[in-house]
Amino acid sequence: MNQRYQHKEIEEKWQKIWDRQKLFKVTEDPTKKKYYLLEMFPYPSGKIHMGHVRNYSIGDVVARYKKMKGFNVLHPMAWDAFGMPAENAAIEHGVHPAKWTYENIDYMRNQLKRMGFSYDWDREFATCDVSYYQWEQLFFLKMYEKGLAYKRRSFVNWCEICKTVLANEQVMSDGTCWRGHADDSGVTQKELDQWFFKITEYAEELLEWCEKLPGWPERVLTMQRNWIGKSIGAEIHFPLENSKEVIKVFTTRQDTVFGATFMSLAPEHPLALSLSKGTAQEQSVREFVERMRRQDKIKRTAETAEKEGIFTGGYCLNPLTQARMPIFVANFVLMEYGTGAVMAVPTHDQRDFEFAKKFGLPLIVVVQTEDLTLDANTMAEAYEGEGFLVNSGQFNGMDSVRAREKIAQYLEEKGLGGSRISYRLRDWGISRQRYWGAPIPIIYCDRCGTVSVPEKDLPVVLPSHVEITGTGQSPLTGLKEFVETRCPQCNGPAQRETDTMDTFVESSWYFDRFACPDYDKGPLEKKRVDYWMPVDQYIGGIEHAILHLLYSRFFTRVLKEMGWVSVSEPFTNLLTQGMVCKEVYECPKDGYLFPDEVTLQGEKLHCQKCDSQISIGRLEKMSKSKKNVVDPEYLIEKYGADTARMFCLFASPPEKDLDWSDQGVEGSARFLNRVWRLIYEQHHHLLNIRPLPFGVVLAGDQKALRQKTHRTIKKVTEDIERFHLNTAISAIMELVNEIYVSALKDSTDERSRKVIREAMEMVVVLLSPFVPHFAEELWEALGFQESIMKTQWPDYDPDAILEDEILIVIQINGRLRDRMTIPVSYGEEEVKVWALKSERIQKLVEGKEIKRVILVPKKLVNIVC
RNA sequence: GCCGAAGUGGUGGAAUUGGUAGACACGCCAUCUUGAGGGGGUGGUGGGUAAUCCCCGUGGGGGUUCAAAUCCCCCCUUCGGCACCA
Numbered sequence: 004m005n006q007r008y009q010h011k012e013i014e015e016k017w018q019k020i021w022d023r024q025k026l027f028k029v030t031e032d033p034t035k036k037k038y039y040l041l042e043m044f045p046y047p048s049g050k051i052h053m054g055h056v057r058n059y060s061i062g063d064v065v066a067r068y069k070k071m072k073g074f075n076v077l078h079p080m081a082w083d084a085f086g087m088p089a090e091n092a093a094i095e096h097g098v099h100p101a102k103w104t105y106e107n108i109d110y111m112r113n114q115l116k117r118m119g120f121s122y123d124w125d126r127e128f129a130t131c132d133v134s135y136y137q138w139e140q141l142f143f144l145k146m147y148e149k150g151l152a153y154k155r156r157s158f159v160n161w162c163e164i165c166k167t168v169l170a171n172e173q174v175m176s177d178g179t180c181w182r183g184h185a186d187d188s189g190v191t192q193k194e195l196d197q198w199f200f201k202i203t204e205y206a207e208e209l210l211e212w213c214e215k216l217p218g219w220p221e222r223v224l225t226m227q228r229n230w231i232g233k234s235i236g237a238e239i240h241f242p243l244e245n246s247k248e249v250i251k252v253f254t255t256r257q258d259t260v261f262g263a264t265f266m267s268l269a270p271e272h273p274l275a276l277s278l279s280k281g282t283a284q285e286q287s288v289r290e291f292v293e294r295m296r297r298q299d300k301i302k303r304t305a306e307t308a309e310k311e312g313i314f315t316g317g318y319c320l321n322p323l324t325q326a327r328m329p330i331f332v333a334n335f336v337l338m339e340y341g342t343g344a345v346m347a348v349p350t351h352d353q354r355d356f357e358f359a360k361k362f363g364l365p366l367i368v369v370v371q372t373e374d375l376t377l378d379a380n381t382m383a384e385a386y387e388g389e390g391f392l393v394n395s396g397q398f399n400g401m402d403s404v405r406a407r408e409k410i411a412q413y414l415e416e417k418g419l420g421g422s423r424i425s426y427r428l429r430d431w432g433i434s435r436q437r438y439w440g441a442p443i444p445i446i447y448c449d450r451c452g453t454v455s456v457p458e459k460d461l462p463v464v465l466p467s468h469v470e471i472t473g474t475g476q477s478p479l480t481g482l483k484e485f486v487e488t489r490c491p492q493c494n495g496p497a498q499r500e501t502d503t504m505d506t507f508v509e510s511s512w513y514f515d516r517f518a519c520p521d522y523d524k525g526p527l528e529k530k531r532v533d534y535w536m537p538v539d540q541y542i543g544g545i546e547h548a549i550l551h552l553l554y555s556r557f558f559t560r561v562l563k564e565m566g567w568v569s570v571s572e573p574f575t576n577l578l579t580q581g582m583v584c585k586e587v588y589e590c591p592k593d594g595y596l597f598p599d600e601v602t603l604q605g606e607k608l609h610c611q612k613c614d615s616q617i618s619i620g621r622l623e624k625m626s627k628s629k630k631n632v633v634d635p636e637y638l639i640e641k642y643g644a645d646t647a648r649m650f651c652l653f654a655s656p657p658e659k660d661l662d663w664s665d666q667g668v669e670g671s672a673r674f675l676n677r678v679w680r681l682i683y684e685q686h687h688h689l690l691n692i693r694p695l696p697f698g699v700v701l702a703g704d705q706k707a708l709r710q711k712t713h714r715t716i717k718k719v720t721e722d723i724e725r726f727h728l729n730t731a732i733s734a735i736m737e738l739v740n741e742i743y744v745s746a747l748k749d750s751t752d753e754r755s756r757k758v759i760r761e762a763m764e765m766v767v768v769l770l771s772p773f774v775p776h777f778a779e780e781l782w783e784a785l786g787f788q789e790s791i792m793k794t795q796w797p798d799y800d801p802d803a804i805l806e807d808e809i810l811i812v813i814q815i816n817g818r819l820r821d822r823m824t825i826p827v828s829y830g831e832e833e834v835k836v837w838a839l840k841s842e843r844i845q846k847l848v849e850g851k852e853i854k855r856v857i858l859v860p861k862k863l864v865n866i867v868c
Numbered sequence: 869g870c871c872g873a874a875g876u877g878g879u880g881g882a883a884u885u886g887g888u889a890g891a892c893a894c895g896c897c898a899u900c901u902u903g904a905g906g907g908g909g910u911g912g913u914g915g916g917u918a919a920u921c922c923c924c925g926u927g928g929g930g931g932u933u934c935a936a937a938u939c940c941c942c943c944c945u946u947c948g949g950c951a952c953c954a
């Protein structure tokens with residue numbers, strides 16, 4: 004054993020050994036209990052970042068722990084390898100996306116190996132490989148057959164910087180692209196033919212199952228529920244005047260239908276233009292609609308935006324009152340929610356109220372309460388609450404909640420609509436006008452129309468010779484040999500679809516593929532997938548709370564229906580780890596600065612470029628643009644992978660944000676050195692010593708240290724189980740501190756040696772999931788031949804953790820006044836008596852009447868007086 | 869506006885079937901070791917105070933209780949999600 008802890012040497016040594024022994028390779032073994040631990044796989048952007056280090060360190064602790072616990076642990080890693088950065092690199096530097104991607108993968112694989120994560124590397128794959136995405140094309144065809152994939156012309160979110168379409172989930176609430184460009188000009192609307200996956204068909208199931216995922220963080224489920232956005236209401240048909248056509252609306256307040264005095268349509272609604280045709284309004288309506296369509300959707304639909312609208316010239320009839328209702332086009336009505344048409348009840352909806360006031364439209368109160376008496380002539384705002392119905396024909400006097408039910412029933416009976424449920428969730432637009440993605444297996448024939456590529460002709464391989472220019476059109480469109488093909492039905496000339504699939508399609512089933520990455524007769528080998536799925540523990544960033552996690556849940560249901568998987572939900576337990584943050588320096592003139600561009604002058608920080616004074620910004624997520632990143636590579640070089648892992652795990656609990664601290668890293672390194680020195684000093688005298696068996700009776704220092712050792716085993720085990728990794732490490736630190744001050748260290752007594760030996764062994768074993776190379780090396784120094792990973796996770800001796808004396812706190816009126824140590828065997832009365840005997844207590848209660856004495860066994864005595 | 873999470877020393881954070889607030893670590897202080905520096909060992913470190921007495925103290929205010937960081941009510945702040953969703 005080396006006197007000094009040489010991290011580089013040790014880490015290289017053990018990584019080689021693990022590799023050679025294939026220590027983390029797993030196969031399906033029905034005799035063993037499986038445990039599938041998965042971390043979100045990375046996009047191969049070039050280098051790993053601290054977020055990866057943290058995410059994968061957390062996962063690795065659990066994977067190694069479960070393995071030592073005897074589980075058959077699947078812990079795989081792969082690459083989410085399709086996507087735009089590869090294509091952008093091609094545009095900027097002329098390097099082919101495939102070359103760029105595979106080189107990045109090689110580099111990052113090497114970095115992950117240097118971190119010592121316990122992956123079964125034999126299961127690695129890259130999603131940009133045809134052996135992976137070919138199966139996605141098969142899924143697409145099956146979904147197309149079932150109507151779950153379809154094409155429609157629609158308004159889509161278009162990011163001018165990415166030059167592609169975004170799904171609704173990929174547009175942030177401030178109207179920017181989820182990729183977060185430095186110069187974010189916002190996402191605009193564009194009308195395009197697009198492929199969609201019918202996720203809306205699963206809205207109810209996905210929502211219902213939110214209740215059946217107790218292993219998920221509540222906030223993720225809440226976000227998903229919000230996103231699905233279920234509303235219970237009714238559809239009502241309003242006949243157009245002088246026409247057989249009806250306008251269908253969705254409302255959650257069908258109880259107010261008697262108060263509907265006009266109609267509002269979305270600018271995109273087909274009737275908006277047709278109703279005004281040939282009327283005096285035709286021109287102005289057209290102008291209004293055009294203007295709205297051009298306007299930024301986010302701005303148009305912001306709550307603060309002014310209500311704008313225009314009369315179409317058309318009328319419809321309120322089906323319950325036969326009142327004549329003018330039809331307007333209004334900026335706040337959204338085509339993609341409900342039916343794109345809203346019955347306007349100005350008395351009981353604030354938006355309609357404002358709109359009616361602006362256009363001088365009639366108000367009819369239809370809901371009243373006992374307390375307020377609403378008057379249409381004087382009311383200053385809409386009343387949106389519940390009450391009883393008035394001016395509502397046969398429904399008068401009925402409670403508004405009950406009226407909703409009755410009116411829906413009535414509508415149903417009369418064929419005027421009926422109960423409906425509406426969701427906010429839209430279908431998932433998967434078309435991307437990009438090269439670096441999985442081609443959609445569709446052919447367009449002039450004669451036969453849209454034809455799917457026959458299964459036997461799969462895969463549609465992404466051509467490698469292509470010119471990438473970044474014009475906004477898929478580079479595939481200009482590629483004759485790709486586009487021009489024969490129709491599989493009539494053999495006539497035809498063209499291939501040039502859109503590729505959203506990269507979230509790849510990440511929606513990669514976790515299934517890990518069960519059988521080498522399988523080539525189909526996408527998934529049922530037997531193996533059934534053995535491993537579902538994922539027992541999934542770990543990743545909160546930023547995927549909706550996107551990836553919702554898509555994956557949807558995809559799992561689809562694959563289940565197709566018979567490829569047996570589970571409905573892919574992830575049993577989910578841990579969303581916090582971000583890695585560091586303070587930012589921002590100069591008023593020069594923007595964000597690197598830490599070495601800042602100098603300390605007295606108490607104040609100054610910019611080296613312009614000498615302006617700089618305030619230390621708040622902690623922000625590490626990002627290149629904010630110049631506050633720490634490169635893991637540097638950490639591995641200087642401190643080693645184990646120290647880097649140690650810091651990430653110790654500095655904060657997994658689900659919270661981690662604040663970067665250089666001093667904290669030093670502290671972690673110091674702790675490992677401290678453990679190293681301890682074992683270095685002792686290991687010669689411990690070599691042939693074996694720990695005492697369970698149940699042995701000790702006394703004094705021996706008993707004390709053995710007790711601490713076994714309590715630490717208990718604590719660390721429980722803490723890992725509940726992901727309190729920071730406190731698990733604290734517990735080990737405490738044990739180390741105790742060994743340092745223990746008199747047993749210098750004793751030559753055989754029993755003392757055994758107790759010390761056990762304490763040391765346990766420090767190393769308990770540390771092994773956290774700092775595996777370090778632990779392996781010390782384990783070897785303690786005389787073990789085999790990898791520490793082959794050791795059983797230790798149990799604690801229940802006898803060893805028992806006390807025979809305990810500390811009892813004595814309170815007077817709930818305030819701490821004294822402490823006493825008493826034998827554990829004392830009965831309740833005995834404890835009370837002893838507490839009252841205390842000198843200090845005697846003094847304090849002197850002359851007072853003791854009203855009550857409360858005893859909490861093994862904890863405290865509280866004297867009330 | 870609605871929903872959710874959080875607020876504890878100089879700092880990161882412990883402790884919630886109500887029962888010693890501040891484990892562990894960073895920083896700081898003292899002391900020992902070393903020729904010095906670094907490193908290391910030991911001890912101390914919430915605030916007030918000469919104090920091992922006592923008082924105050926878990927965002928603020930009230931309450932329940934023998935006892936509240938923990939439970940209840942009101943309020944404040946921060947972060948995240950949703951939001952003209954009919």
